[in-house]
Amino acid sequence: MAEFPEGAPCWVDAMFKDVEGAKTFYSDVLGWTFGDAQSDYGNYTQAYSEGKAVAAVVPPMPGADAPSQWCLYFASPDAAATAEKIKSAGGDLMMEPMQVGSLGTMLLAKEPSGAVFGVWQSGEHKGFEKVGESGAYAWAEVYTRDPDKADSFFRKVFPYGAQRVEPGDDPEMAGMDFVIFSVGGKENPVLGRMKMGDEFPPGIPPYVQVYFSVPDCDEAVAKAKKHGGALHFGPMDSPYGRFAALTDQQGAAFAVIDMSKATGDMPKMSDV
Template sequence: MPAEATEGTPCWADATFTDLEGAKRFYGELLGWTFGDTLADGNYTQAYVDGKAVAALMPPGPGQMPPGWCLYLASPDAEATASKIRGAGGTLLVEPMRVGEFGTMVLAADPGGVTFGVWQPGTHKGFEARTVPGAFNWAEVFTRAPERADAFFPEVFGYGVQRMTDDGVDFTLYDLGADPVLGRMRMTDDFPPEVPPYMNVYFTVDDCDAAVEKATSMGATLRFGPMTIPFGRFAALTDPEGAPFSLIDNGTTGGEMPTLERVS
């Protein structure tokens, strides 16, 4: 099992889908996932790459969020993190809840409406693989209230903040020491008003263009890209149920590294 992640580090991702079997077919074919037995109640089904847990899919429950991905940030004490979320102006959607022996979860929203999870591990430590094809790679807070996000997440999780100096892009990095753990992007007018703020989860692929072609052939919609940046070639899509996600190939890079300015 993996070691417990540092507080504030992305440690797990799951998604809610009305058509669970359709979602399993889509992501299974696109990312090479296999699926194990359900965990706990409600058909919570883990996805694996080479036998290592990388995500989970589940059907919606009463009052749950619409189809989409939820990113969980690690915490050694979910109750304490929930208290900090309240104190920083966030909203608790699900109070700290013990999930059997697996751990304790919280669902919350930042002051700008970005939903995310908190995970205090028990026997379930989180991602067993990262950055390999089919596994989690990176995530960004997509928000229409960037100033509120840049105050909220560092207050709750102790992040440092670096801002990109490009006037044309409002982007910041949240880090823990020297390690960037999360990005934050302002949602511009290019995003239709009906698209809510969200956590954009990136999955690793060998070939971004080929993966985009496969995804769109199975009913996904390409929203942006593919585009090559210093960190890789990526594309943003929505899956057949309308859930946003991104793909990135870290082996294809280009362009100059962005200049970042330390803010806090």
């Protein structure tokens, strides 16, 4: 796959206390297989869909007590320069740029409203080997209670254009505040931003929701529940596909979407 443009999601991984449990869960729900743990990199273990790298799982570092969660990485040609943009835009660096052998350079950050994300400057590891196909990453959305702060930050750090989705007359979209960021033109959307409403309990912090493509949304939900996962929203039909929001059995949030089941008209959008 070609290099990802700056600001495009290029990789995703998650930290699990029970890595074997996570492998069992995602093997069934998403059809993944797993490579060997890389002992030189903290037993980092890549996940594959039809032989192509799509994600990774890793145990927590000794002494760490972080909750299980998926982390989305955005492509950067220069992680050090992106780190400076993050700081000047009001974000916090949780991990300074760190070279990962010959694979590339990574950093972890938190945008001003609280959502955590990563940045990846590729070396030998370019990122996703497939996108938007069954078993692979499909989409992501930043969920935040302070959309103005998040929108300003991401547009300062990455070369994003932005469009707002207009609710129109659909009662299910009433009061929705949803923005789509694009790279290189509005025909290349890369990230959504959704305002968290009253339906989110106060204790849930801002986060990045990662969507994985599946051939059957309802079947994926059933498999997730069978393995101890929880359904939080959906399955629901949309112009983008039939989707559902879940957490796995260790509490990591993710979503599944069957893009072949898109129904309804695409919403109107206006430039921001």
